[in-house]
Amino acid sequence: MEFLWFILHNVAMRKANCTTCNTVIPLSSAYRVDDAVYCEACANKRFNEVKAAGKVPRVTTITDPTICAKCGLDSGNSELSLTAGLPFCIPCSQTVMERPFPTWLKGSLAFVFALLLVALWHGRPYFKTGKSLARGERLLEQHRYAEAIPYLQPVLQSAPECEKCILLLAKAQLLTGDVEAAQKTFGGRTQFERNDLSDEVLQIWDRAVRAIDTAGEATKLSDQKKDEEAAAKMNQAATLYPEMKGLSITAEYYDAAVAFDHKDYNRFEQIAENAWKQQPDSAAAVAMLASAVACQYAITGDSSYRRRTEELLERARVLAQPSPDDQKKYLEYVERIRYRLQSREIIDKDEYDRRFRQNLPNKGKG
């Protein structure tokens, strides 16, 4: 039965004659080369001939409207309906028009979608860190260095190996004068990938280190009682690294010491007033001003200077209260300033110590 069906269908299929060899071939296996019909072998031969002649042959396959283009089912003499221009049997027509996505692909796409959600969820903390980094960076661009630090610090905690983050935080710290914090941020690291940022930060770092070294030399000179050289060095350090306010304040104290040495009490008072304006809550600044005003009293005998000295000493006492160290210093200088008020004699700390505190090793000026 099956054999009979096969014979019938093969008999029924459309045939064509090859233009060259005249062989009868099934239409569905024939080829058209430039409008002539060929069997496969002759089509290949013709194709090469046309190509050799320098032309581009047009080759098309020929469809037999009685044979399904997908499964090859022969429908005998009846032509199959065309789907997308090709003859298909009904099941194949349905397949090509409604081809479903394979199950494995649906599963894979669902997996990719799930991965997408995981990726976004996983990226959230990094996004937050990145946001903090961008804000810090923007504040740095606006020269708001102190404000940038709280944004950049958590970034470095999350990304300790991030060179850019290290450099940005160190830059913010250095430009607010906090060399110690910048050193901690570098964490002993000295090598960075060479770029504009690393060049800039390492230059600031170098400037800060040179200023601190110079300040160290100034301190040594001050210890050796070379007040003028010490003040010059400290001013040099303050100019080199103006971001570190401590250097310019110390330079003012050193300048005050030089003015005291030269008995230039007007200048001493002027410097002390200036220092107090800059640090109104510093017990040391108030004490220096009290010392300068007491010098003016000693020179002029004007009681208004004496009253102001007393007021300043009281303010210094209040300001020194929270710190045991400041309290200790207060007790040391209040005694000397009171002596200056009572005796109207201006002597430096060394002389005072020599006269009244022979057992106490101390250093200092007015």
Place this chain on the structure above:
Amino acid sequence: MFFIPGFVISLFTFPGVIIHEAAHMLFCKIFKLAIFDVCFFQLKNPAGYVIHENTKNFTAAFFVAMGPFFVNTALCIVFCSAAFMPVWELQIEDPLAYFFYWLGLSMGMHAFPSTQDLKGIWALAPGEAKRGNLLAILSYPIVAVLYVLNFGRIIWADLGYGIAVGIVAPLAIFKMLV
């Protein structure tokens, strides 16, 4: 430029190939075009294909050809954006982030439509443009650029596109959101 066999590249970026073909098929289904044969991935050239009915409908032809470009690019942007911060900005060694970045790059690398797909749009565009079809007019520069980039595949233009999309787009999104 060093040579790496195409099948090796396809193997290492297979998710992009599968998504590319799935996008072709999706748009064929959306525009109700007959799909004669599909291969989502193979270690041969081409790495995947969708043989579908030709259409004279420009919109259908455009989206079937360009669908993978849009879908793969969008997925590349999302995956790379999620992994951009740890990989590029924060230098955090997070294997999961690197996995997502690879996934994004593989999508971006296979975003380009084939020359065959572009030829289809190119053939229909002049007639449609004459009729004032805005999509056809807009398609000219896109198709021209993609056509040139397709030739650039021999010098890794597809990888270059993936990396560019995987860096520039997340950066732009980030700058926009922050």
